[in-house]
Amino acid sequence: MNMKASFDDSVELAIIGAGPAGLAAAITAGELGVKATVFDEGSGPGGQIYRAIEDTGNRPERLALLGEDYAKGGDQVQRFRASGCRYLPGHGVFDIAPDGGLGVNGPDGARWIAARRVIIAPGAMERPVPLPGWTLPGVMGAGAAQTLLKSSGLVPSTPVVLAGSGPLVVLIARQLLAAGARIAAVLDTTPRANFMNAAPLLPSAYVAGNDLRKGLRWLREVKRSGTAWHKGVSRIRIEGDEAVEAISFSAGGRSQRIACRLVLLHEGVIPNVQLSMAAGIEHDFDDTQWCWRPRADAFGRTGVEPILVAGDGAGIGGADLAADAGHLAALAVAADLGRLAAGDLETRSRPILARMRAGRRVRRFLDCLYRPHQEVLAPPDDETMVCRCEEVTAGELRRVAAMGCPGPNQAKAFTRCGMGPCQGRMCGLTAAAVLASAGGRSMAEVGHLRIRPPVKPITVGELAGLAGVGEPPAGAPPMPTGPKDEEDA
Amino acid sequence: MKADVAVIGGGIHGCSAALNLARRGLKVVVLEKDHVGRHASGANAGGVRTLLRHEAEVPLALASRAIWHDIESELGDDCRYHTVGQLAVAETDAGLDELRARDARMHDLGYSHEELINADELKALVPGIAATVRGGLMAREDGAASPYHTTLAFRRAALATGVDIHEGCRVETLAPAAKGWRVAATGIEVEAGFIVNTAGAWGGHIAGLIGDPVPLSYFLPMMMVTARVEPFLKPVIIGTERPLSFKQMLNGTLVIGGGRPAIGDRDTMTYRPDFAGLKASAETVRDLFPMLGDVPVVRSWAGIEGIFADEIPVIGPSRASSNAVHAFGFCGHGFQLAPIVGRLVAELVMQGKASLPIAAFAVDRFDTTE
Numbered sequence: 063m064n065m066k067a068s069f070d071d072s073v074e075l076a077i078i079g080a081g082p083a084g085l086a087a088a089i090t091a092g093e094l095g096v097k098a099t100v101f102d103e104g105s106g107p108g109g110q111i112y113r114a115i116e117d118t119g120n121r122p123e124r125l126a127l128l129g130e131d132y133a134k135g136g137d138q139v140q141r142f143r144a145s146g147c148r149y150l151p152g153h154g155v156f157d158i159a160p161d162g163g164l165g166v167n168g169p170d171g172a173r174w175i176a177a178r179r180v181i182i183a184p185g186a187m188e189r190p191v192p193l194p195g196w197t198l199p200g201v202m203g204a205g206a207a208q209t210l211l212k213s214s215g216l217v218p219s220t221p222v223v224l225a226g227s228g229p230l231v232v233l234i235a236r237q238l239l240a241a242g243a244r245i246a247a248v249l250d251t252t253p254r255a256n257f258m259n260a261a262p263l264l265p266s267a268y269v270a271g272n273d274l275r276k277g278l279r280w281l282r283e284v285k286r287s288g289t290a291w292h293k294g295v296s297r298i299r300i301e302g303d304e305a306v307e308a309i310s311f312s313a314g315g316r317s318q319r320i321a322c323r324l325v326l327l328h329e330g331v332i333p334n335v336q337l338s339m340a341a342g343i344e345h346d347f348d349d350t351q352w353c354w355r356p357r358a359d360a361f362g363r364t365g366v367e368p369i370l371v372a373g374d375g376a377g378i379g380g381a382d383l384a385a386d387a388g389h390l391a392a393l394a395v396a397a398d399l400g401r402l403a404a405g406d407l408e409t410r411s412r413p414i415l416a417r418m419r420a421g422r423r424v425r426r427f428l429d430c431l432y433r434p435h436q437e438v439l440a441p442p443d444d445e446t447m448v449c450r451c452e453e454v455t456a457g458e459l460r461r462v463a464a465m466g467c468p469g470p471n472q473a474k475a476f477t478r479c480g481m482g483p484c485q486g487r488m489c490g491l492t493a494a495a496v497l498a499s500a501g502g503r504s505m506a507e508v509g510h511l512r513i514r515p516p517v518k519p520i521t522v523g524e525l526a527g528l529a530g531v532g533e534p535p536a537g538a539p540p541m542p543t544g545p546k547d548e549e550d551a
Numbered sequence: 552m553k554a555d556v557a558v559i560g561g562g563i564h565g566c567s568a569a570l571n572l573a574r575r576g577l578k579v580v581v582l583e584k585d586h587v588g589r590h591a592s593g594a595n596a597g598g599v600r601t602l603l604r605h606e607a608e609v610p611l612a613l614a615s616r617a618i619w620h621d622i623e624s625e626l627g628d629d630c631r632y633h634t635v636g637q638l639a640v641a642e643t644d645a646g647l648d649e650l651r652a653r654d655a656r657m658h659d660l661g662y663s664h665e666e667l668i669n670a671d672e673l674k675a676l677v678p679g680i681a682a683t684v685r686g687g688l689m690a691r692e693d694g695a696a697s698p699y700h701t702t703l704a705f706r707r708a709a710l711a712t713g714v715d716i717h718e719g720c721r722v723e724t725l726a727p728a729a730k731g732w733r734v735a736a737t738g739i740e741v742e743a744g745f746i747v748n749t750a751g752a753w754g755g756h757i758a759g760l761i762g763d764p765v766p767l768s769y770f771l772p773m774m775m776v777t778a779r780v781e782p783f784l785k786p787v788i789i790g791t792e793r794p795l796s797f798k799q800m801l802n803g804t805l806v807i808g809g810g811r812p813a814i815g816d817r818d819t820m821t822y823r824p825d826f827a828g829l830k831a832s833a834e835t836v837r838d839l840f841p842m843l844g845d846v847p848v849v850r851s852w853a854g855i856e857g858i859f860a861d862e863i864p865v866i867g868p869s870r871a872s873s874n875a876v877h878a879f880g881f882c883g884h885g886f887q888l889a890p891i892v893g894r895l896v897a898e899l900v901m902q903g904k905a906s907l908p909i910a911a912f913a914v915d916r917f918d919t920t921e
Contacts, residue, residue, distance in 0.1 A: 157824070157826065159823060160823075165826060174826055342821075342823075468586065472586065475588070475593060475699035475700070475703075476703075478802075481776075481850070482849070483778050483847065483849050485849060485850060514850040514851055514852045515823075515824050515850075515851055516848060516849070516850075516851070519778065519847035519848060519849050520847065520848055521844060521845050521846060521847050521848070522777065522833050522836055522837055522843050522844055522845070522846050522847075522848060523833075523837055523844030523845060525829060525830055525833035525848055526830060526833040526834040526836070526837040526844070528826060528829075528830040528833075531826050531827040531830055532827055533827060533831075534811055534825065534827040534828040534830075534831045
């Protein structure tokens with residue numbers, strides 16, 4: 063294993079991300095003799111879900127409380143370490159071109175490299191949960207709290223209110239209880255109508271999925287612990303002047319209020335699509351998962367030839383489906399590069415595809431059950447902050463929508479929504495949803511913020527030192543139009 | 552529908568022309584294939600510059616500057632315009648010689664809006680600039696504005712004056728009619744007495760439909776913006792030896808431009824940044840302002856600009872038709888000129904002549920080279 067934190071200007075296969083999909087792609091690539099280089103923003107393999115797994119592997123007590131699904135990442139990472147790929151932790155990708163060119167920024171500076179094939183496996187991010195008061199100190203994403211638990215063993219010292227919907231709410235509640243945290247209440251925002259919509263999918267999901275049965279077991283455990291669990295919660299407001307003081311909400315037709323200092327919010331996860339969008343891949347809006355996802359075939363091949371997508375970054379499926387997608391993408395690359403015969407591609411992919419079909423049955427049920435409430439997607443209160451970087455509220459967006467502003471790319475210029483350091487990563491979906499609902503149009507019609515590289519900030523100094531690019535093209539008209547024009551005129 | 556004038560292209564020049572025509576009492580329709588401000592008008596760096604203008608453009612730029620200084624009374628909107636000056640800095644003795652020659656030439660022509668600045672004064676004007684700069688040339692009454700905001704201010708003023716703006720409306724054919732033109736565009740037919748071609752990078756295509764073929768090319772000047780930093784820079788800094796336009800916006804962000812092109816396509820209207828060019832611009836900024844090395848760049852973008860080989864626009868009457876006027880192909884520096892060119896276009900439509908010299912911008916100036 064080459065751990066040297068430098069790399070050549072050209073690589074055979076670049077894998078972006080070292081979560082379940084990236085790890086699996088690297089393992090399969092290594093097995094088939096494809097030379098892979100893995101670029102990972104993190105400091106060690108595992109991605110978000112298996113974060114810090116190599117450290118935690120030596121701490122049985124923390125491993126035990128994080129559960130068997132987390133522990134399973136340890137085997138993946140061991141196989142990854144043995145795969146022969148080149149692993150570059152601490153390396154972010156700030157741009158990707160349709161020809162496989164990558165702008166990479168790491169401890170040794172920034173470099174533009176050429177990759178024959180690229181597998182984008184950037185994983186998911188928590189869906190932002192814009193509601194009144196969500197920007198107050200003391201409000202966190204539940205996933206972010208879980209990250210602290212995984213990487214530093216940090217457990218909240220004050221009673222927690224966990225608000226939201228989705229499988230992760232149950233998992234995190236269980237992990238927090240196991241770690242000794244106190245949960246003041248769980249506010250379950252899953253809309254009641256979802257149970258009706260999801261019910262028809264339950265039988266096939268139940269048969270297909272161990273995970274589903276496991277989830278139900280966790281739910282029973284959390285409820286048995288005596289934790290207050292409010293169902294059908296809506297109209298959440300987080301109150302406080304300088305920091306969180308209380309949370310109020312409506313449940314069962316009744317308004318309630320709980321004093322607290324820490325609120326964890328979670329409304330599911332959405333794909334990280336900045337890189338796939340920057341690469342010029344077509345994206346479609348998924349109305350059930352309520353997010354954009356890159357258009358790809360079963361192997362993750364996209365309309366942009368050298369570039370494939372795998373894992374939750376291509377549509378939310380969870381760790382197991384992501385790993386399978388990583389294997390498939392690497393198989394497709396190997397076949398493409400002549401390391402795997404067409405027949406072998408067929409033989410090796412068939413069982414993976416079958417396994418994924420079963421996994422998707424569970425996923426479809428979960429997608430329907432945990433489809434976010436409309437008030438989470440497009441906050442109804444005008445004062446709710448949408449864009450945290452530029453402090454743009456839902457009300458301002460509705461105002462520009464009323465002025466005839468057709469979509470997020472135009473709203474940007476009126477309001478600066480999406481123009482701050484996060485480049486609309488946090489607010490893009492919400493802003494589009496507010497404009498769509500105000501204008502009575504679909505998300506597909508309203509569209510998404512156009513990506514304007516760098517996808518991740520890079521400093522002036524790093525950019526000035528960018529290696530691997532030639533001279534800028536000649537023929538750029540100089541600005542200003544200077545004295546030389548005397549000769550032309 | 553019928554109109555006195557059909558303006559083709561709803562960028563800042565189309566909206567300015569439409570506004571000026573409507574203010575003179577004409578019924579005006581604007582046909583915009585995308586939306587107002589989608590391309591160069593919304594995506595430029597917002598520089599309001601007379602400094603180092605082509606000699607032919609100087610009278611127009613100075614007249615436009617006077618309108619900019621009171622833009623609020625022109626449009627009912629401040630366009631976030633502020634007079635901060637524009638300052639070309641020389642990094643070498645050769646660059647300084649170039650600026651001196653320019654200064655002498657401008658004085659010979661009777662202009663006084665540009666002045667030489669010695670190194671000490673320059674360093675006082677621009678705290679933090681590299682000690683190696685040799686001097687500069689400054690237009691103190693120049694400034695900067697917010698480009699998209701300004702373009703929309705022209706749009707709003709035009710609408711308020713009765714202009715009919717159709718967006719998502721691409722002109723397909725132009726046919727001469729009894730009194731002017733029959734214009735077929737997406738979902739609409741317009742009978743117009745006059746056509747004004749302000750179609751920017753697509754102005755060559757429209758000129759061809761009118762009967763005035765021109766060799767219009769295009770390029771996509773790139774810009775970058777950084778995270779906010781403490782205010783430190785007032786004038787807009789222009790490169791002399793290397794392409795650069797560099798300014799601090801009112802909100803603290805730094806906009807880095809200068810004309811290095813992105814890789815793009817006029818037909819599909821898509822582009823990608825060219826990181827070789829962005830790197831070169833970042834190097835220039837780092838060399839001139841060494842303390843900015845750690846400031847993050849958060850975004851880059853580009854707009855599609857029309858450009859002619861002689862780097863000045865076409866402004867003037869059609870050669871082929873007595874019922875058409877052109878104002879397009881501003882080569883990456885049309886933003887500042889929009890307030891005055893809108894007036895000149897209105898004069899050309901209504902009186903057949905302009906109150907400022909525009910002979911250098913004639914549409915038939917390319918004929919001899921064909």
